[in-house]
Amino acid sequence: MREREFIARLLTPLATHKAARGLADDAAVWLPPLGRELVFTHDVLAAGVHYRPDDPPSDVAWKLLAVNLSDLAAMGATPSGVLMGLALGPAQDEAWLAAFTDGLKRVLDLWNVALWGGDTVRVPGEAVLGLTAIGTVAPGRALGRGGARAGDELWVSGTIGDAGLGLAVAQGRMAPDKTLLTRYRRPEPRLALGRALVGVATACMDVSDGLLIDAGRLAAASGVGVEIELATVPVSDAAAARIERDDAGLLGLATAGDDYELLFAVPPGSDIAALATPKVRLTRVGQFVDGQGLAVIGLSGAKIVPERLGWEH
């Protein structure tokens, strides 16, 4: 399927928002809402690097949108529209593209985001998929990584490490488990939580490379240190069935990456539990301290030194 046909037959029907101009012009045009700041993010997923080439195309579309919306969530922003830059390889045949587009339509609808435009090219190698997400936030209220203070509590949404186990399932290194596989392939951007944390959290980011390494980054950006208690790391039932509940097992979860949960700092005593929902639990996993660096406290209560903290790029 040629680029032109892909755009005309599969993408244009999705681009119903006025800003997209039916994908007929050289660019999208959008009147931003009055009294809002705009938030922009762009993440790239490369086949064989950030997803498995045999992942279902609809799940690839899900992940491409979700990882970008997760960045908006981490800033407390509400998504408005996206532009895609798709470099498609020989493996992206008509069936792949149709399934990708079907999945994309579902997630655009699910998260109420408009497709505004982009570009599609053919390459001889593996696919490289980029997406720019544009959102809005009240002026001056965007969350950032730099505001945590010594004494603030460290909280995280959802459960940690499921996606890493899901990757092991996808790779055949672990017995099939649909819950874990879905957590790897279909991360849920915590948009409602991000919005609720505006004015509450002193610092926020999403966990993409591992709870430990990302907590260290949040602390470093804030100029403080952080302590994490492994015993408090939230573990799903599915993950609990697969790992030993010891330091090594919990460290595996806390360094696995691809969680796309929100990791945030709040002043001590904040009523964070009130922001939890039946679907998204919130857990205090540590605290910020004077100084710098990351300290990990094992189940025995003693500090331990992990061999690795997560994914370094």
Place this chain on the structure above:
Amino acid sequence: MREREFIARLLTPLATHKAARGLADDAAVWLPPLGRELVFTHDVLAAGVHYRPDDPPSDVAWKLLAVNLSDLAAMGATPSGVLMGLALGPAQDEAWLAAFTDGLKRVLDLWNVALWGGDTVRVPGEAVLGLTAIGTVAPGRALGRGGARAGDELWVSGTIGDAGLGLAVAQGRMAPDKTLLTRYRRPEPRLALGRALVGVATACMDVSDGLLIDAGRLAAASGVGVEIELATVPVSDAAAARIERDDAGLLGLATAGDDYELLFAVPPGSDIAALATPKVRLTRVGQFVDGQGLAVIGLSGAKIVPERLGWEH
């Protein structure tokens, strides 16, 4: 050079605009100017497809920004900021990245555009470089492809076909010529012209796939036909020295692509010549007519049927 080091050492010094937040957060935050509509475009350049892997990295940076700003120019917009999505291959070593970043800084300064953010990933294959450009335009005034009417004149900026000859030079199919090579590697987005055409042009686009094919697209989007007179196609001195001035030679130029000139419709009798500058000539190359399709009139005055119109994707 790892992603983290590339960002910290080479990209962060370029991201001086407040919206970029020092590339330290999950997304960029920007307060849009009051009373402006926003214009968004995203184009992808793949190594070996849209540029030659041995093109100088600073020229690749130039082209990546220029092709996107050309889309903004075609809408009459003024650029504000960009986000990049860089999938870098093994060929993008430290020297390549340093030269790319140097070139990027120069063109960001040249066109007064800010680097707001983006993503950098490593891939095993060839580089795929995406860029989202964000600009502004007066509300309701953005140019588009759909407004040409029968009787409107068709005009084009600059000279046509130089970049195609420059590609032949780069490929060693034609004797060295710095002017033509530069036209291929360093297209000039016609930003000032695009702004000047707001309220003047009835339709506008940039020429990326060839004058003929793009004129046909402009006409099709407007629901009219278009006639182009080959004798009027603007030819640079450098190109004139390389081609025969016959139908075949001019057709070669008018189907070559990568010109990134503006192609636009204006009502008959508009004083378009007044918008020309010493560096950017403007030439009437045809007119829009009732009906549909593209007619090409050769040097003899008779219609001719080209074998191809430009680059199909």
